[in-house]
Amino acid sequence: MNEHTLKGEWNQMKGSVKQKWGDLTNDDLDQIEGSRDKLVGRVQERYGHSKEDAERDVDNWRRENNY
Incomplete structure (x- = not known):
């Protein structure tokens, strides 16, 4: 996945990021x-x-x- 695709799907990925790194606000x-x-x-x-x-x-x- 390239940087552009990551940015395009960011809203969907936020939950997974928050689950992995709970200290991120x-x-x-x-x-x-x-x-x-x-x-x-x-x-x-x-x-x-x-x-x-x-x-x-x-x-x-x-x-x-798969991001």
Whole structure:
């Protein structure tokens, strides 16, 4: 899935994101707007992960959910 498709389906994916990363707020989800890089940044910020760990988590989540 490319970045454009991720943004297009963001509203449908928000629930799955919230389930995976419960510390993300609704404001976080609104600001992420389906951007992989923004999601990585928020996961990194909220959970104290390194950029590499956050990228791996996000990419694994996308693969698991076919996003």
